[in-house]
Amino acid sequence: MAGFVEFAAAGYRxxxxxxxxxxxxxxxxxxxxxxxxxxxxxxxxxxxxxxNALLVPSEGAVRVDxxxxxxxxxxxxxxxxxxxxxxxxxxxHLTVARNVALVPELEGWPAARIAARVEELLALVxxxxxxxxxxxxxxxxxxxxxxxxxxxxLAADPPLLLLDEPFGALDPVTRNELQxxxxxxxxxxxxxxxxxxxxxxxxxxxxDRVALxxxxxxxxVGTPExxxxxxxxxxxxxxxxxxx
Amino acid sequence: xxxxxxTETARHLYLVAVSIGVATGAGVPLGVWLTRRPxxxxxxxxxxxxxxxxxxxxxxxxxxxVPWIGGIGARTALVALTLYALLPVLRNTVTGLAGVDPTLRxxxxxxxxxxxxxxxxxxxxxxASVILAGIRVATVIGIGVATIAAAIGAGGLGVFIxxxxxxxxNATILEGALPAAALAIGAxxxxxxxxxxxxxxx
Numbered sequence: 001m002a003g004f005v006e007f008a009a010a011g012y013r014x015x016x017x018x019x020x021x022x023x024x025x026x027x028x029x030x031x032x033x034x035x036x037x038x039x040x041x042x043x044x045x046x047x048x049x050x051x052n053a054l055l056v057p058s059e060g061a062v063r064v065d066x067x068x069x070x071x072x073x074x075x076x077x078x079x080x081x082x083x084x085x086x087x088x089x090x091x092x093h094l095t096v097a098r099n100v101a102l103v104p105e106l107e108g109w110p111a112a113r114i115a116a117r118v119e120e121l122l123a124l125v126x127x128x129x130x131x132x133x134x135x136x137x138x139x140x141x142x143x144x145x146x147x148x149x150x151x152x153x154l155a156a157d158p159p160l161l162l163l164d165e166p167f168g169a170l171d172p173v174t175r176n177e178l179q180x181x182x183x184x185x186x187x188x189x190x191x192x193x194x195x196x197x198x199x200x201x202x203x204x205x206x207x208d209r210v211a212l213x214x215x216x217x218x219x220x221v222g223t224p225e226x227x228x229x230x231x232x233x234x235x236x237x238x239x240x241x242x243x244x
Numbered sequence: 245x246x247x248x249x250x251t252e253t254a255r256h257l258y259l260v261a262v263s264i265g266v267a268t269g270a271g272v273p274l275g276v277w278l279t280r281r282p283x284x285x286x287x288x289x290x291x292x293x294x295x296x297x298x299x300x301x302x303x304x305x306x307x308x309x310v311p312w313i314g315g316i317g318a319r320t321a322l323v324a325l326t327l328y329a330l331l332p333v334l335r336n337t338v339t340g341l342a343g344v345d346p347t348l349r350x351x352x353x354x355x356x357x358x359x360x361x362x363x364x365x366x367x368x369x370x371x372a373s374v375i376l377a378g379i380r381v382a383t384v385i386g387i388g389v390a391t392i393a394a395a396i397g398a399g400g401l402g403v404f405i406x407x408x409x410x411x412x413x414n415a416t417i418l419e420g421a422l423p424a425a426a427l428a429i430g431a432x433x434x435x436x437x438x439x440x441x442x443x444x445x446x
Contacts, residue, residue, distance in 0.1 A: 054354055078356035089351035092444040093369045102365075103355055138445040152355075 002066070003027030004160065004192040005051055009060035011216075012046045020046040021216045023060070030159075033186055033193040035207035037200060037238065043216040044196045048162050051194065052081045064160065079103055082153030082191075086165040089149065090137035096122070096148055097133035103156040121151040124185070143174035150182070154189070161193040167202070179205045200227075200238040212238065249404070253423050255318075256400035259393055260386045260427075263322050267329035268379055275337025275375075276363065285338060292331035300389045303327070304396045321390070321398035328389055329382035336378025340371030373443035380435035387428040391420065401427075 005028040012021040021043035028034045036044040049055040050062045053074040062069045064077060090099050097118050104114045122129040125147040137145055146166055153161055166182075167175045183206055186193065197203050203210045204224035211221040214234045220227060227235055278285035298306070303324045308314050313323045344367050352366045368375075394402030404420030407413075 052354055054350065075356045075358055078354055081354075081356075083351070083354040085347070085351060085354075087347045089347050091348060091351075091366060091370075106356060106361060136445050 002029075004030040004032075004065060005194065006063040007047070007050070007060070008063065010047075010050060010057045010062050011059035012043075012050060012055055013058040019058075019216055021050070021213075024213075024218055025060075026211055026218060026221065028192055028194060030192050031190045032209065033195060033207045035203035035210045036194060036196045036213060037198065037203045037210050038213035039198060042213040044198075044213050045164055046216075047213070048164055048194060048196050051160075051162055052078050052083060054078075079107060079156060080158045080160065082155075082158045082161040084146075084149045084153045084161070084163040084166045086168040090145055090152070092137055094136075095133065096127070096135050096137065096140070097129060099137065099148060100152045100155050102152065107156055117155060121154055122148075124154075125151045125181070127151075141174075142170050143178060146170065146178060147181075150185070154191075159192060161191045163193065163195045165196055165198065168197070175202075182206055200242040249401075249419055249423060252399060252401050252403050252420070253427070255398075256387070256390055256402075256424065256427065259318065259321055259325060259390045259398060259400055260383065263325035263390075264329050264379065264383050264386055266322070266326045267333050267382060270326075271330050271333030271378075272337050272375060275334045276341065276368075278334070278338050279341045289331075289335060289338070292334055295327050296331045300324070300328070300392050301395060304392055308396060316397040318393075318398045320396055321393035321400075325386050325390055325393070329386050332378040332382040332385070333375070334378075336381075337371070337375050340374030340378075341367055343374060344370045370444050373439050376435060376439045376442055380432060380439060383431045383435060384428050387424060387431060391424055 003026075007024045007026045010021065010024045011019060013019045024043075024047060026034075036047055038044045046055060050057055050069065051064060053069045053072060056070060064072065064081075069077065090096075091102075094102075100118045100121055101114045104117055109117070118133065119129045122132060127144060127147055132140070132144070132148075137148070140148065149166065153163075167178050170178065179202060186206075195203070195206055197206075200210070204227075207224070209221060209223055210227055212219050212227070212232075212235055219234050220230055220232050222230070228239065230236075274288070278288055295303075304320065307320045307324055308316065314320050348366060348370065349362065352362045357365065390400050391402035391405055393400050394406050401420040401424045405417050408415070408417030408420065
């Protein structure tokens with residue numbers, strides 16, 4: 001199965017030799033949302049950063065759209081990859097509209113096209129540009145900021161989305177809302193997406209398939225239903241944690 | 245008499261404006277470069293620190309015999325004032341850039357910014373208020389130190405102070421000291437207001 005993103009026995013070590021990720025082989029077909037599930041330190045964020053070349057694999061390879069990430073110009077690869085992270089990583093010195101406009105600006109789109117795109121995206125995430133475009137990030141709630149984070153990642157219409165615990169810092173109610181919105185968005189947009197989370201229920205809610213990492217290794221992968229039926233100890237631990 | 249005060253105030257402002265301008269123009273790029281080379285940063289900041297500890301009258305005196313930059317007059321004073329202004333600008337540039345949230349830096353890189361775009365669009369705007377605070381400190385110090393420039397024939401408000409000291413005449417001293425103090429306070433307030441405007445909201 002050729003994936004849009006392929007991990008081929010990919011590993012990542014720190015300079016001191018400690019392995020954060022080992023022998024990860026996994027394919028994410030075009031249009032699929034894959035959840036990378038695991039505890040803190042399980043290597044899921046490292047796996048994500050291998051995809052947009054913020055990290056380079058120490059062993060094996062990662063391919064995006066059929067090409068090794070080391071063969072990509074990292075700037076081109078990252079501009080074609082939407083990136084959403086948990087920490088409020090909107091730029092505080094820029095308005096909401098300018099934050100969303102960033103990648104199109106870097107790509108040199110004409111101003112009119114950028115303005116239209118910003119308006120479209122802010123409408124898409126339910127924060128109309130007329131009301132919210134001129135605000136600064138600190139004037140928004142946590143949920144609104146993450147919606148802007150998603151809009152920013154989608155700005156240049158990248159085929160691939162990487163999300164690193166995007167809703168981790170939100171209260172449970174807002175979190176549920178955003179999970180549902182993300183799912184709805186994905187139904188319409190059909191991007192290939194990798195969604196890192198430590199919450200099995202969130203994984204089941206947003207993803208088509210779930211890959212479970214433990215200690216830097218892939219221990220299980222399947223649909224949420226398949227994981228429900230799994231006998232693997234780490235899977236059972238996550239199921240038990242979610243049931244409480 | 246008041247015409248002379250205006251003339252010397254203008255010369256005083258000229259000395260400070262040029263030295264701060266040069267120190268900023270050189271200090272900010274140098275500071276940016278130093279953040280990429282921590283080893284060099286220690287050396288350069290150390291040297292700048294040492295320069296800062298030289299008593300100002302001594303520094304003016306030391307520079308007089310130096311060829312090209314020395315001599316009696318405004319040029320020597322400008323060199324000395326620039327050296328004094330360099331440390332606050334440098335140190336605050338390095339501190340300001342180091343204080344940029346690494347998450348924002350990584351977010352910028354993850355979005356596909358080149359190093360240059362990251363510097364111009366994220367790092368410098370976020371560090372701007374800290375850098376400006378350094379320029380403000382340098383300016384206030386510079387306005388004070390520039391009164392010493394009169395000792396080497398560079399003019400400025402120090403002319404009245406040295407004259408007043410020689411004549412043991414407080415009124416003449418104040419003709420230099422009061423405008424100098426007013427300039428320092430005015431610069432502090434104005435640059436402080438600008439600094440607050442540039443400070444990124446949290």
